[in-house]
Amino acid sequence: MCRFIAYIGNPLVLDEVLFKPDHSLIKQSTHALEMKEPLNGDGFGLGWYAQDIDFTPGVFKSIQPAWNDLNLKHLAAKLRSNCFFAHVRSATRGYVSQFNCHPFNYxxxxxxxxxxxxxxxxxxxxxxxxxxDDIYNWVQGQTDSEHLFALFLELFKQEKLHFNAENTARLFLATLREIKK
Structure with missing residues (x-):
């Protein structure tokens, strides 16, 4: 099973959540007890916002195991954000590829x-x-997750709504209904 964390709150150095706690995301990825192999080693991704620069997220993805990637360790020690996503992949669908690593950004x-x-x-x-065509050509991976996000983006563009929590929740439910058809 994949593991992830989504954080929004006071700005903090990402290392404080990703590596330092006893049950940090990275430590969990090396002790995945429900798996035959107790490692989530099919890549990882990190997305963060630096709103003092602009409103597009920074994204770093790798097919290296998160617990074995020095670049992630160095970035996490120097990045401060009030909003970030981190995902450790355990592939169930699609190849081990950066295109299939979360988070996806548009x-x-x-x-x-x-x-x-x-x-x-x-x-x-x-x-x-x-x-x-725009959203179709944006999709690069094979995962159900990226396709789910693509459909959400398509509905969002069609509705031409202001981005806020209420509209996001409503359109995500509409996306799920569309998939169930």
Whole structure:
């Protein structure tokens, strides 16, 4: 199972959450007891906002295991943010590739997901038909998560709504209803 954390609050150095605590995301990824192999080693991703620079997120992804990537350790010790996502991948769908690592970003938006869309291979073509050329060409990976986000983005663009929590929740529910069709 993948593992992730989403943080919004007072600015903090990412290392304080990702590495230092006894049950940090990185330590959990090396002790995944429910797995046959107790390691989440299929890549990771980090997305953060530095709103003093602009409103688009910084993103770093790697197919290295998170617990074995010195670049992640160095970045986490120097990045301070009040809003970030971190995801450690345990691949169930799609190849081990940076394109399949979360979080996914489009403009100022970040998205990650844990779980599996049952029967995804049967509905993948249906979902892709609903995408405009812009969103269709944005999709680079094979995961159900990226396709879920793409459909959400498509609905968001069609509705031309202001981005806020209420509209996001409403459109995400609409996205899930669309998938269930």
């Amino acid at each position: 403009d100022q938006y970040l998205f990650m997901h844990n779980g599996d869309i049952g029967g995804f291979e049967k509905i993948k073509r249906f979902l892709r038909r609903k995408l405009s």
